[in-house]
Amino acid sequence: MKGIVFVKFNDFIEELWGDEFWDELLDEAELPSEGIYTTVGTYDDQELFTLIGLVVDKKNISAKDAQFAFGKWVFKELYNLAPPGAHDFKDVFEFLRAVQYFIHVEVKKLNPDALLPEFEFLSETPNQLSFHYQSPRKLCYFCEGIVHGLAEHTGQEVKVSQSECEHEGDQRCVIEVEKV
Amino acid sequence: MTQSAEPESNDSADQSVNELEKRIAVFERKAIREKKARNLAENQLERFSLEIYQTNQSLKSALAFSTKKQSELEYLGRASLGVSSELPLDDMIKNMVELTCQYCSAEYGFYFVSKGGAAIDGKLNDAWSDEHGWRSESELQ
Numbered sequence: 001m002k003g004i005v006f007v008k009f010n011d012f013i014e015e016l017w018g019d020e021f022w023d024e025l026l027d028e029a030e031l032p033s034e035g036i037y038t039t040v041g042t043y044d045d046q047e048l049f050t051l052i053g054l055v056v057d058k059k060n061i062s063a064k065d066a067q068f069a070f071g072k073w074v075f076k077e078l079y080n081l082a083p084p085g086a087h088d089f090k091d092v093f094e095f096l097r098a099v100q101y102f103i104h105v106e107v108k109k110l111n112p113d114a115l116l117p118e119f120e121f122l123s124e125t126p127n128q129l130s131f132h133y134q135s136p137r138k139l140c141y142f143c144e145g146i147v148h149g150l151a152e153h154t155g156q157e158v159k160v161s162q163s164e165c166e167h168e169g170d171q172r173c174v175i176e177v178e179k180v
Numbered sequence: 181m182t183q184s185a186e187p188e189s190n191d192s193a194d195q196s197v198n199e200l201e202k203r204i205a206v207f208e209r210k211a212i213r214e215k216k217a218r219n220l221a222e223n224q225l226e227r228f229s230l231e232i233y234q235t236n237q238s239l240k241s242a243l244a245f246s247t248k249k250q251s252e253l254e255y256l257g258r259a260s261l262g263v264s265s266e267l268p269l270d271d272m273i274k275n276m277v278e279l280t281c282q283y284c285s286a287e288y289g290f291y292f293v294s295k296g297g298a299a300i301d302g303k304l305n306d307a308w309s310d311e312h313g314w315r316s317e318s319e320l321q
Contacts, residue, residue: 019206019207019210020202020203020206023206023209023210026209026213034213034216035213036213036216036217036220037217038217038218038220038221038224039221040220040221040224040225040228041220041221041224
């Protein structure tokens with residue numbers, strides 16, 4: 001996974017619970033990278049899952065809530081780093097379609113080996129959009145959080161849910177976004 | 181009262197020293213991580229920029245090579261067109277002289293035909309120049 005995710009996760013945890021807590025996580029996680037993250041590096045996905053697992057244990061929250069909260073928080077951070085042209089969106093649905101057709105293309109240009117989630121759009125009405133979230137990382141709750149962060153950015157109110165989810169025994173994850 | 185207060189204040193002093201030491205240890209580990217991260221990032225950037233430089237160099241030489249090949253092919257293509265044309269032999273050879281001069285970036289060119297060591301044909305007095313085309317020797321002087 002790209003280093004930016006780890007660097008931002010570090011910022012997120014420190015902002016929420018302070019640098020002592022982050023230090024404690026690293027001490028217990030015994031990560032191959034020792035928690036030395038840079039945005040230009042790539043790190044094992046497992047490191048993020050280990051860190052999230054520790055947060056879940058220590059703070060007594062669910063993995064779902066942890067991923068969701070991080071996703072919601074990280075949107076604005078990633079948005080600020082997005083390539084030129086990625087900022088001309090005013091609508092959640094418009095942006096979600098652009099992620100697939102525009103932003104992921106930009107990411108691939110700079111990082112040809114990047115493993116990105118695929119969105120398969122299933123249906124769209126003016127107020128409802130549903131898409132199949134496809135990623136071997138199975139970070140659908142993180143994705144839900146990002147959609148919320150996006151809506152916060154565009155100033156829209158949305159309801160995000162999953163009509164199907166791999167974590168609930170379904171074959172795939174289908175994320176439903178509804179404007180309210 | 182005073183007797184019991186003293187050890188208590190020592191305790192709280194010890195406690196705050198402990199807390200400060202803990203904070204310092206956290207900061208120290210953080211500083212070490214930051215420094216290592218910076219070194220990693222710098223090394224990576226050095227490596228990336230070297231790769232970019234090397235790729236750029238090989239692209240440049242590949243471009244130079246293919247540009248040269250392209251001009252050779254153009255020359256050969258035009259030369260073979262000239263040979264297969266219906267023009268009189270004299271004109272055909274003149275065209276060939278022009279073409280060859282342009283290909284070699286030569287400023288002047290001329291031709292003659294010889295047999296047994298003696299010139300038998302060709303315009304020995306005519307020469308082609310990049311600037312003026314075909315001119316007689318006297319005109320060129």
